[in-house]
Amino acid sequence: MTSTNDLRCPGSDPLSRVVPELFQCLACNEEIEIWTDEVGGRCPSCKTYFKKIQLSNATTTPQNALNSYDAKLKQLIQNAQGSGATEAAIISTRVIVVDDDLADKCREPRCENYGLSRSCPPHISGPTVFKEHLEEFSQAVFFKIDVPSEILYSSERRELFQLLHEIAAGIEKSAIEMGFAHAQAYAGGSCKKVFCYDYPECLALAGEGECRNPGYARPSMSGFGINVAKLFETAGWNTGTNTHDAVSTANKTASVCGLVLIY
Ligand code: SF4
Incomplete structure (x- = not known):
């Protein structure tokens, strides 16, 4: 039956x-x-x-939830500034512009760091996948460090970019602890130059282990085609000439920046 x-x-x-x-x-x-x-x-x-x-x-009511959400975002801004960022802002991920052309510049004219680390092209997913990834987020913390332009061409450059990566990773860590479980940080500059300058190879790329600096090294924004100049405009910050890793303004100030995607 x-x-x-x-x-x-x-x-x-x-x-x-x-x-x-x-x-x-x-x-x-x-x-x-x-x-x-x-x-x-x-x-x-x-x-x-x-x-x-x-x-x-x-939490219990939408207003409480909204207050709690806002409080967390404010705390992330304070964390960034307390860690050494000159300014930090919350931006909507919908205003993040991703340009294939910018990512192509890593390859042609070839950046001196091209292919040297797991965090740079051609070893990262690139603009197309990043655009899809961006759909999963609604907000981001964008921050910058202002320095006299000459620092970019001095022996202090490495320390500056180390600080940049450390701030980005610190915001990401705080965001995760607050419940933004998928927070993802990006920074300017190649982590090979910043953290592994004394080593012949990126350990993660060489297939001999994991990254030497998982707590600090974050992927470069350039390789994903993130338009940093547009982010400066959105944040209402002074913009100038957009170099590969920094924005230089007319008053001899340079800015390096990082981005942390949160929900
Ligand atoms: S091992 Fe060094 S070069 Fe490779 S991803 Fe980690 S920090 Fe970057």
């Missing part, structure tokens, strides 16, 4: 268990519908993307 189970389409069971769930947007309080088989969703009103776990962990 044929049971009712035998008559059911085999594909219908999983589908029948997929239902929509409603969450409150942490940015604008609008209702967000996310299906049970999705990891997150975008607010229909403010277009901010949230992971479901982030919305589920939100």
